[in-house]
Amino acid sequence: MSLMPVSEALRKLLHSAAGEPPRPCETVELAAALGRVLADPVIASADVPPWDNSAMDGYALHTRDLPRAIDSGLPISQRITAGMAPEPLQPGTCARIFTGAPLPAGADCVEMQENIREEDGTARFAQALRPGQNVRPRGQDLTAGSVVLGAGHVLRPQDLGLIASVGMARVKVCRPLRVAVLSTGNELVEPDQPLGPGQIYNSNRFTIRAALQRLGQDVIDAGILPDDAQQTRECLEQLASDVDVIITSGGVSVGEADYLGQVLRDEGQVDLWKLAIKPGKPFTLGQIADKPVLGLPGNPAASLVTFVLLVKPYLLSRMGVKRTTPLALPIAADFTWDKPGGRDEYARVRVGEGRLQLCGSQSSGMLSTASQADGLALIPAGSIVEAGQLLDFYPFEGLFD
Ligand SMILES: Nc1nc2c(c(=O)[nH]1)N[C@H]1C(S)=C(S)[C@@H](COP(=O)(O)OP(=O)(O)OC[C@H]3O[C@@H](n4cnc5c(N)ncnc54)[C@H](O)[C@@H]3O)O[C@H]1N2
Ligand code: MOO
Numbered sequence: 001m002s003l004m005p006v007s008e009a010l011r012k013l014l015h016s017a018a019g020e021p022p023r024p025c026e027t028v029e030l031a032a033a034l035g036r037v038l039a040d041p042v043i044a045s046a047d048v049p050p051w052d053n054s055a056m057d058g059y060a061l062h063t064r065d066l067p068r069a070i071d072s073g074l075p076i077s078q079r080i081t082a083g084m085a086p087e088p089l090q091p092g093t094c095a096r097i098f099t100g101a102p103l104p105a106g107a108d109c110v111e112m113q114e115n116i117r118e119e120d121g122t123a124r125f126a127q128a129l130r131p132g133q134n135v136r137p138r139g140q141d142l143t144a145g146s147v148v149l150g151a152g153h154v155l156r157p158q159d160l161g162l163i164a165s166v167g168m169a170r171v172k173v174c175r176p177l178r179v180a181v182l183s184t185g186n187e188l189v190e191p192d193q194p195l196g197p198g199q200i201y202n203s204n205r206f207t208i209r210a211a212l213q214r215l216g217q218d219v220i221d222a223g224i225l226p227d228d229a230q231q232t233r234e235c236l237e238q239l240a241s242d243v244d245v246i247i248t249s250g251g252v253s254v255g256e257a258d259y260l261g262q263v264l265r266d267e268g269q270v271d272l273w274k275l276a277i278k279p280g281k282p283f284t285l286g287q288i289a290d291k292p293v294l295g296l297p298g299n300p301a302a303s304l305v306t307f308v309l310l311v312k313p314y315l316l317s318r319m320g321v322k323r324t325t326p327l328a329l330p331i332a333a334d335f336t337w338d339k340p341g342g343r344d345e346y347a348r349v350r351v352g353e354g355r356l357q358l359c360g361s362q363s364s365g366m367l368s369t370a371s372q373a374d375g376l377a378l379i380p381a382g383s384i385v386e387a388g389q390l391l392d393f394y395p396f397e398g399l400f401d
Helices: 006-018 063-071 157-165 204-214 229-240 259-267 300-318 368-372 396-400
Strands: 025-029 058-061 074-080 094-097 109-112 116-119 122-125 147-149 170-174 178-184 218-225 245-249 269-273 284-288 291-296 329-332 344-352 355-358 375-379 390-395
Touching: 006 269, 006 284, 006 300, 058 063, 058 074, 058 122, 063 074, 063 122, 147 157, 178 204, 178 229, 204 218, 204 245, 204 300, 218 229, 229 245, 229 259, 229 284, 229 291, 245 300, 259 269, 259 284, 259 291, 291 300, 300 344, 300 368, 300 396, 329 355, 344 368, 344 390, 375 396, 390 396
Parallel strands: 074 094, 178 218, 178 245, 245 291
Antiparallel strands: 025 170, 058 094, 058 109, 074 122, 116 122, 269 284, 284 291, 329 390, 344 355, 344 375, 375 390
16 A cells, blocks of 8 residues: 655645634633743734834934034934934934934934044044944834734744734634643553553653644543443444544554554544654544544554654644744755665654764664754655765654654
8 A cells, every 4th residue: 555645745734724613712821831832923013112212322404414423523412212202313413312202203223333533522423323323223124004914923032022012902813722642551550550461651641742732732631441442432422522622642553452543543534654754654533423533553653753744733723823834954964775675764864063964773663863963864765865965854843843
């Protein structure tokens, strides 16, 4: 059976997300809006800055008075600090002015104080200035009525500052999704419990929960589900009545105990399965009782990679975010890759001396190499890599934000 290219899987995921009802929204204080998704565009109600102001500590004057300013100097007729409302500048004079202070009417430029000699209330200028020099004009940053940020924008620290700069204290944002996280497998035990024969600790639960928290979603931890068809069916149906999205790990491959996939096929529907991605081939998109189920493969690295590359764009799209694909940076490989694979491989890599270095084993059962890595590098299906070749690098910072 041929594997579905990742691009096609992503298209289907985003199409499926677009078919869901839009998120309800809520109004939050700006200080609590970090990472939230704007529900409405933010429009500037006034110009920023609201008036022309000085970019330097110095002296404001009109360029027409420059010949005299250089020749014999100009009397200083006022002193303007930030926060003051200045008087209009008397012709033939200059004003002492400080960074951020409003430019007085009648002045059109500012000279920095390092270039001025001040003596007995007179400022002597040394050089010519252009109109507008060292002046930050009204509306330089934003003009009244312009779109400050569009709907679907994920708010970062600089965005909160920008919104505050137009005087807004609250924003309308999308309500987070209720997302259930379900771990499947008889072998799983929670940390702090003794390990019995054949058992391992449930690590995916923590990776996935934390990744969802980073995205600001409401996480419902549904615990561990044993490998049992009846319990899988009941658990999925119960979760479907309670949450917006179900994310599972494990049980989606072809094994006899891979009940997650089986129950979806028998009781719900499977829209995506078997992708040309490594790690992560058995990633599944399905539905149960009309609720989406995103089935991550159990192998920890496969779970991580499919979360950041497939689940995250789906969730962002559900939240109304427009740009859902992660930012890729072209960086030269410091390794060779001789055997072309049949799937797009997302290799765990470090950046050392500006080049991508493989982080040891790329086994999908290993998580330590993911923790050593700075991000993922794409080695496209059917490709070899020569040292120095540019690869798309996806830093974890961008993948998890
Ligand atoms: N005959 C085939 N076997 C497998 C194929 C295949 O195409 N044919 N695909 C392999 C690939 S690729 C992957 S990836 C895995 C995924 O299988 P499942 O999603 O069904 O996952 P499990 O079998 O339940 O578990 C796989 C592996 O991961 C460990 N695991 C599971 N859950 C957790 C957890 N919460 N925390 C830590 N580790 C977990 C589990 O113990 C297994 O070792 O299938 C291949 N097989
Ligand atoms: O996704 Mo599996 O981990 O490709 O080997």
